[in-house]
Ligand SMILES: Nc1ncnc2c1ncn2[C@@H]1O[C@H](COP(=O)(O)OP(=O)(O)O)[C@@H](O)[C@H]1O
């Protein structure tokens with residue numbers, strides 16, 4: 001990987017654009033920093049003059065005390081400016097990244113499902129959290145500080161030369177060495193940071209995957225093997241951290257030695273002054289030695305930090321580029337559609353619909369079917385037949401490649417997406433729950449839905465009793481990903497959600513056959529209640545749920561193989577009959 005040493009100015013400019021709304025904070029913060037950088041180098045001059053005037057020349061105790069107090073005041077003043085600078089530059093940084101993060105999230109939720117299929121979750125989490133965090137450092141400790149440090153360097157060097165240019169040249173002798181050391185250090189650090197980031201990602205991914213898949217780890221007795229793998233990753237992580245520490249632990253002593261070298265050179269120079277014929281002015285010399293000692297410190301610190309700060313700046317810009325890449329992605333944003341008013345009480349027609357998730361890998365082939373308004377249509381078929389894919393197309397989570405899906409006469413792609421989804425309720429096979437209360441998971445935190453409405457709905461659906469049995473009832477905190485609730489119970493919550501929203505079209509993708517008998521009865525009851533008099537599409541694994549369906553469609557590998565009522569299909573003695581007999585035999 002080519003290490004970048006140049007700053008990508010285009011990305012940088014774009015980043016700066018985000019500061020626009022916070023121009024005042026930026027200017028204030030800059031003013032604080034620059035004032036500080038200009039004032040701090042003056043302090044040694046005061047100290048130098050105090051030494052010369054009141055200690056060497058005139059031993060004036062009270063004047064010395066007064067000036068000490070003035071100096072103290074100056075220090076307090078510096079402290080205040082440092083505080084203001086730290087506060088406002090961080091305020092700026094956090095405001096900017098809040099805006100970027102909001103934009104990014106808003107953009108992300110407009111993407112097609114296809115994008116999320118191909119993008120690992122960890123990847124997006126990194127963009128939204130740690131990449132954006134790195135961007136904040138551009139503003140909190142990169143950009144403004146670099147300007148401050150540069151100004152301080154200029155002022156210090158100018159004052160040095162103004163005071164005594166011979167001595168300045170002497171003292172600055174080790175600076176080229178410092179620059180070389182800094183360059184080497186910066187390179188080593190960049191390599192170490194890259195390694196470190198790689199290792200942190202490995203560690204994160206491993207932990208995330210193994211906690212998610214803990215049951216499999218335990219089920220297959222993988223504990224020992226996974227532990228060994230974990231140990232290996234941990235070792236890599238430690239090594240990467242140690243490498244970074246190495247670079248630091250060598251660099252800082254080198255800087256110390258070089259700054260001491262500067263001071264040593266200065267003292268040697270002072271000593272030589274006394275060797276010549278005309279003796280120097282001792283007072284002036286002590287004054288200068290005091291001043292230069294302090295200035296040397298002020299010189300080495302910013303130079304040492306500049307490399308670091310530039311790294312931070314560069315890292316932030318690189319990360320910003322990755323964030324902007326996503327912000328610029330438009331091909332994954334869903335087509336919107338314009339119609340916001342249509343009669344949903346119309347039949348739905350699939351006309352020669354073909355669909356593939358990937359390339360030409362057809363999942364649905366030339367599908368022709370109609371779902372009459374107010375009627376219930378059921379889909380059955382083996383796993384992978386394409387049932388859920390039909391739901392995905394109706395909810396426009398994916399776009400089909402061929403044919404048309406019509407609501408009455410209107411192509412559903414012409415409907416505004418939000419409008420379409422407001423009128424269709426979909427209960428998915430695997431209901432995702434957010435961490436929060438049962439209530440919030442039903443209302444999705446919509447304040448327009450009252451607790452009473454939810455309770456009425458869940459009584460109607462028949463889920464009230466099971467919810468009340470949970471500790472805390474509707475206020476029971478559901479863990480991440482639904483935690484302790486079973487698949488069937490989670491589906492019941494989604495049923496309540498659908499009931500409350502009272503949609504025109506209802507789609508149920510029934511949970512797998514692995515629900516217990518009690519939950520099954522509840523789901524059957526809820527299904528009957530929800531589908532009554534409504535255009536409904538039910539995907540059933542248990543045929544008992546759908547015997548009353550107006551039309552049953554049997555799918556096989558994306559094609560319709562049978563269609564008709566329960567009685568028709570039983571009589572036909574085909575695929576459906578076989579499926580029915582198998583399930584009947586189980587009971
Ligand atoms: N997001 C996806 N990306 C790629 N292929 C998918 C995706 N979802 C489902 N498939 C594939 O599409 C086919 C139909 O899946 P699906 O509609 O979920 O079947 P069913 O619901 O009938 O079990 C399967 O072969 C499945 O592997």
Ligand SMILES: [Mg+2]
Nearest residue numbers: 387388429509
């Ligand atoms: Mg499915």
